[in-house]
Amino acid sequence: MLYREDAVVLRTWKLGEADRIVNLLTRGHGKVRAVAKGVRKTTSRFGARLEPTSHIAVQLYQGRELDIVTQAEAVDTFRSIRGDLDRFAGASTMLEAVDQVAQERQSVPRIHELLLGALRTLDATDPPLVVPGFLLKLLAIEGLRPLVDACVVCGDGDDLVAFDPSEGGALCRAHRRGAAVSSEAFRLLQMVLGGQLGAALNEPASPATHEVSHLATEAMEHHLERRLPSSTLLDRV
Numbered sequence: 001m002l003y004r005e006d007a008v009v010l011r012t013w014k015l016g017e018a019d020r021i022v023n024l025l026t027r028g029h030g031k032v033r034a035v036a037k038g039v040r041k042t043t044s045r046f047g048a049r050l051e052p053t054s055h056i057a058v059q060l061y062q063g064r065e066l067d068i069v070t071q072a073e074a075v076d077t078f079r080s081i082r083g084d085l086d087r088f089a090g091a092s093t094m095l096e097a098v099d100q101v102a103q104e105r106q107s108v109p110r111i112h113e114l115l116l117g118a119l120r121t122l123d124a125t126d127p128p129l130v131v132p133g134f135l136l137k138l139l140a141i142e143g144l145r146p147l148v149d150a151c152v153v154c155g156d157g158d159d160l161v162a163f164d165p166s167e168g169g170a171l172c173r174a175h176r177r178g179a180a181v182s183s184e185a186f187r188l189l190q191m192v193l194g195g196q197l198g199a200a201l202n203e204p205a206s207p208a209t210h211e212v213s214h215l216a217t218e219a220m221e222h223h224l225e226r227r228l229p230s231s232t233l234l235d236r237v
């Protein structure tokens with residue numbers, strides 16, 4: 001059975017001499033693992049379109065274990081991301097998080113929309129909170145929204161001073177543990193998770209955006225129980 005999908009390439013591996021396996025995040029079928037045959041030959045018609053971050057219109061043949069890519073057209077190749085190591089590192093973090101979180105053949109259109117929106121923003125303007133904003137929203141979609149406007153122990157919202165991902169979020173002065181967090185960083189976390197992501201993306205780089213980057217990565221890594229690939233490159237402020 002052939003089917004068409006709108007997809008983002010999450011990851012690729014070499015297979016044999018000329019083939020490649022690709023992990024795609026599709027809009028309608030969730031994560032799909034597929035074989036692209038012959039794409040590593042220079043004569044391949046669509047090899048270059050099957051690189052991580054590419055947004056593609058793809059036709060697939062449903063196989064028993066792996067699907068087969070039969071056509072791929074570029075929708076957007078995100079040139080600025082490809083041409084900038086920092087942006088590519090940020091994109092790689094997002095792709096890795098989605099690859100870990102998304103389930104095969106379980107469609108979650110919100111993750112697809114969130115990822116495309118974040119890639120477009122990263123490609124166009126690269127604001128400081130695009131990657132951390134993405135990671136926090138992805139946690140929220142997964143049902144793991146960190147509590148950022150009240151202490152996870154006592155519910156007090158007035159004097160928040162720390163954040164601990166293993167506790168699920170913010171902590172007040174009386175219950176502090178985990179990393180110390182500034183009130184400005186809490187303001188940004190509340191914007192991102194309180195429906196004002198657009199406004200948060202207009203925030204200029206600052207020590208607080210740097211803090212939010214670290215907290216978002218830490219929270220996602222805690223959930224995934226593994227390090228994200230570019231967390232060492234997060235010093236992007």
Ligand SMILES: [Zn+2]
Pocket residue numbers: 151152153154155156171172173174175
């Ligand atoms: Zn408390």
